[in-house]
Structure formats: structure tokens, C-alpha cells
Amino acid sequence: MTISSSLNAGVSGLSANASRLASISDNIANSSTRGYKRVQTDFHSMVLSGSGGSYSAGGVRTTNVRLIDERGPLVSTNNATDLAVRGRGMLPVASITEVEAGGSPTMMMTSTGSFRTDSNGYLTTESGLVLMGWPANSDGTVPDYPRDTSSSLEPIHVDLNRLSAVPTTEISLTANLPADSAVVGTTAGPEDQVVTYYDNMGRAEDLTITYTPTGAADNEWTMEIADSASAGAVIAEYTLTFDDSSSTGGTLASVALVTGNAYDATEGSVTVNVASGPIEINIGTIGGNGLQQLGDEFVQNNTTKDGNPVGTFVAVKVNESGEVIATYDSGDERVIYQVPLVDVPNMNGMRALDSQTYMPNDESGDFYLWDAGDGPTSDILGYALEESAVDVATELTDMIQTQRAYSSNAKVIQTVDEMLQETTNIKR
Structure with a gap:
């Protein structure tokens, strides 16, 4: 009716x-x-x-x-691990309850979160979500992990008590040797240059580079490298000859090996072997910058090197590509994890859970783990949160x-x- x-x-x-x-x-x-x-x-x-x-x-x-695919405005914060995704993609997270219970926690997804290290070192939110990522190797590289499963993801855990030490592997020397001293018949004393390096235990050692005119020919010097870790023994020796022509005067003309490893003319460096491993010392290419011989004064210019002494953990941050970087008070920074971005074909088809988290299902399609910024995904912003x-x-x-x-x-x-x-x- x-x-x-x-x-x-x-x-x-x-x-x-x-x-x-x-x-x-x-x-x-x-x-x-x-x-x-x-x-x-x-x-x-x-x-x-x-x-x-x-x-x-x-x-x-x-x-x-x-x-779910509709994004709210982004706002800046003062916390490095306040994270937001600028565009497509979701952060993988898990429940802290499941993490503490052991086993493999269920991966969930969220577009933003205010993460901080808890007392156990996990990057968590106040609502109990733990950020997940792929663990990095000891050298900071991230292996290739399967992208269609969450089995390789781990809750991001920072060892708050871990100390860090990075050995020195490269040193760049710049110095000016006095041209007046490298003349046959002139008696001149040696010039010393001391460079501190760090071994693989974080201990500081010294390389003493001694430049002495040979007296056998003009513009010719002997360069001896002594290592304090070897009780001051000479570990390498070279004969340096400088150019005195009008166009390239004062630059290196040749480097001859006496003891140690041969001079690499392409890189402009010599490699010395210390107890903690090889160190490449850049002294400059032939006719290029580096060591030089001009005037009548010995001048030590800026010396740069890598490596760090022992440092304690102070902070953690996440960069745009999803690398989780631990920072130490020595200035050392280590990549310890990489956070991928999760994407599904139908974002709006996912199952919604508490605390702005979602799970893929049949309606959303299978998920895939992308490096942030690759494929359809955008990058990850630190110091930012997504508003409603x-x-x-x-x-x-x-x-x-x-x-x-x-x-x-x-x-x-x-x-x-x-x-x-x-x-x-x-x-x-």
C-alpha cells in the first residue's frame, strides 16, 4: 500500500x-x-x-x-621524532603491549605520531604505538629486505647505554714548507706537524709528520710519519720534490716512496698502516693543492679528518628518507634503522582502529613497503605533526x-x- x-x-x-x-x-x-x-x-x-x-x-x-587518503594540514613542532608523512604513504607501527610480550607484533599503519624514547629505548607514542623499521648493519647500511611482508620489520629500539667510537680512516694535510730551507748548502732543522687520530677503541693517538730538507737537491724534502701507538716508530717515509717553475712554483712535482705504501697520484694520497687499520693521508696531487713550498715560513693550515672519540647517546632523529639516526655527544651519527612507508591500492578500504591506526584487508588490497620518496610515496618530515x-x-x-x-x-x-x-x- x-x-x-x-x-x-x-x-x-x-x-x-x-x-x-x-x-x-x-x-x-x-x-x-x-x-x-x-x-x-x-x-x-x-x-x-x-x-x-x-x-x-x-x-x-x-x-x-x-x-584515509585525505590529509590534514602539517604543523611544526620542536621534537625531532614528531613525524608526519608529506603525501601518500603510512608509517608502520605496532602496539607496545605486543612488543613487550615478545614474538612478532602485528603491523599497523598511521600517518603521523609523536614518538619519544621510553625507559626501555623504544620509540613510542603516549597512546602506546611503537615505530617499526628495518635494522641497519653496523656500518649504517640497510640490507635489502622483502617488501611485501612485515616479517623483517622490528620495533625501533635505541640502546640508551651504548657508547660510540669511530676510527679515523682519512686525513687531509695542508701545510706550507719554507722554500728558503730547501736549498743545497743551507742548514735547516726539521719541521714537525702533529695530527691526532682515533683508533677503533676510541683512543686518541698521534701521527707526527716530520719534514726535513734532504740537502742533496734544491726543493727536496724527506717526509717521515711516526705513530705514537707504535712507541713513536716511523711507519712510512717519502721524498717530496716541489716545482719551482714560474707557472706552478710551490706545488708538488713528485713523491717517491722510501718505506711504506706507494703514493697514489690519482688521489693525491699515501696510505699508512696503524694498529687500528689503514689511514689514507691526502697530501695533494701533483701540481695541485695540498702540501706546498713557498716563502720562508713553515705554516700549518687546516687539517681535516674523520673519526670520533668515545661518545654517549644524546638524541635520535629521522630524516626525509626514513633513516633513523642516533646522535652521540662526540659528534658521531649512526644510522640504526630505516623506516619504510606502507602503501596499499585502496587507502580508504583499510580497517580503522583506535589511535588513528589502520590495517590492510581484502578491500584495501595488499600492502607494499617503499623507501620514503620512492614509487608513489612521499617523504617523512621530522619536527612535524599532521592535524585533524x-x-x-x-x-x-x-x-x-x-x-x-x-x-x-x-x-x-x-x-x-x-x-x-x-x-x-x-x-x-
Whole structure:
């Protein structure tokens, strides 16, 4: 009966608008929730077939979809491990409860999080989410891991008590030797240059480089390298000859080996073997920069080297490519993990969980782990958080519309009730 279908349509309208009000109230309640993805309610008409000129109202139904691919604005913070994804991709996380219970925690996904090291060294949020990543090798490189499974991901754990020491492997020398001293018949004493290096235990040792005019030819010097770790023994010796022509005067003309390893003319360096391993010492290429011989004064210019003494952990940060970097008070920085970005074909099809986390399912499609910035994914921002994607003004407007639509459907039901009452009164 047509009047009955009107009643059913009014009831379905009440139910549909109640569902829309529920999503609006959820959105407004989470308007200040970091990384919240708003819920959108869509209305769909239901059509019932009619015959003989009669019409039956079908009513309306609703579907709710969480717009996970919709991003909120990014805001700056003062915490290096406040993380947000600038564009497509999600951060892999796990529950701290599952992590502490042992075993393999279930991977979840989120677009932002304020992570800090807890008392056990895990990068966690206040809501109990642990950031996950691939562990790096001891040299900071990250091996190739499978991209279609989360089995290789580990909760990011920073050893708060670990000390760091990086041995010196490269030294660059710059110095000026006095040209007046390298003349046959001139008696001149040696010039010393001391360079501190760090061994593989973080201990500081000294290389003493002694430059002595040979006296056998003009512009010719002997360079001896002594190591304090070997009780001051000479570990390498070379004969240096400098150019005195008008165009390239003062630059290296040749380097001849006496003891040690041969001079590499391409790199402009010699390699010495100390107890902690080889150290490459750059003295300059032939005719190029590095050691030089000009004037009458010995001048030690800037000397640069790598390596660090023993340092304690002070902070951790995540760069744009997802590398988790531990920083030590010695100035040393180590890559300890890499955080990939997770992507699925249908973001909005994922299952929503508490604390702005999501899990892939059949509707979203299988996930894939990308390096941040590769494929369809964007990069990771530190010192940033994603705000809620909710626009309160829009939600309030929708709430007023929903309220009026709800009242209108209630009026339909009231009218149908009055008409049915009239029909009942006919037989009186």
C-alpha cells in the first residue's frame, strides 16, 4: 500500500540522518585529534517497482567511508621524532603491549605520531604505538629486505647505554714548507706537524709528520710519519720534490716512496698502516693543492679528518628518507634503522582502529613497503605533526542540514500517522 511505503520511507530517512549525525558528531569530537581522518556519510536511494500507475516509496540507505587518503594540514613542532608523512604513504607501527610480550607484533599503519624514547629505548607514542623499521648493519647500511611482508620489520629500539667510537680512516694535510730551507748548502732543522687520530677503541693517538730538507737537491724534502701507538716508530717515509717553475712554483712535482705504501697520484694520497687499520693521508696531487713550498715560513693550515672519540647517546632523529639516526655527544651519527612507508591500492578500504591506526584487508588490497620518496610515496618530515582533517565549520553546516532533514522525516511519519487515523475513523 502506498501510504505504508510512505511510512517506511520516513522511518528510513530518520535512520539515515541519525547515521549521518553520528559521523558528524565523531568528526567534531576529533577536530583536534592529530592525524584523524574524517568519516563521510553518503545517501543512496532505494527504488521499489510500481504497477498500474501506483507508486511505492523505497526510502533511503547510507554508507559511511573514512577518508584515509585525505590529509590534514602539517604543523611544526620542536621534537625531532614528531613525524608526519608529506603525501601518500603510512608509517608502520605496532602496539607496545605486543612488543613487550615478545614474538612478532602485528603491523599497523598511521600517518603521523609523536614518538619519544621510553625507559626501555623504544620509540613510542603516549597512546602506546611503537615505530617499526628495518635494522641497519653496523656500518649504517640497510640490507635489502622483502617488501611485501612485515616479517623483517622490528620495533625501533635505541640502546640508551651504548657508547660510540669511530676510527679515523682519512686525513687531509695542508701545510706550507719554507722554500728558503730547501736549498743545497743551507742548514735547516726539521719541521714537525702533529695530527691526532682515533683508533677503533676510541683512543686518541698521534701521527707526527716530520719534514726535513734532504740537502742533496734544491726543493727536496724527506717526509717521515711516526705513530705514537707504535712507541713513536716511523711507519712510512717519502721524498717530496716541489716545482719551482714560474707557472706552478710551490706545488708538488713528485713523491717517491722510501718505506711504506706507494703514493697514489690519482688521489693525491699515501696510505699508512696503524694498529687500528689503514689511514689514507691526502697530501695533494701533483701540481695541485695540498702540501706546498713557498716563502720562508713553515705554516700549518687546516687539517681535516674523520673519526670520533668515545661518545654517549644524546638524541635520535629521522630524516626525509626514513633513516633513523642516533646522535652521540662526540659528534658521531649512526644510522640504526630505516623506516619504510606502507602503501596499499585502496587507502580508504583499510580497517580503522583506535589511535588513528589502520590495517590492510581484502578491500584495501595488499600492502607494499617503499623507501620514503620512492614509487608513489612521499617523504617523512621530522619536527612535524599532521592535524585533524576535519573542518569544523563544514561539519556544523552539515549538522544543521541533518537536523532539518531529520525533522522533515519525522513530519512525514506524523502526517502518515494522521492519515491512517483518518482511515480508521471512516468506519465509525
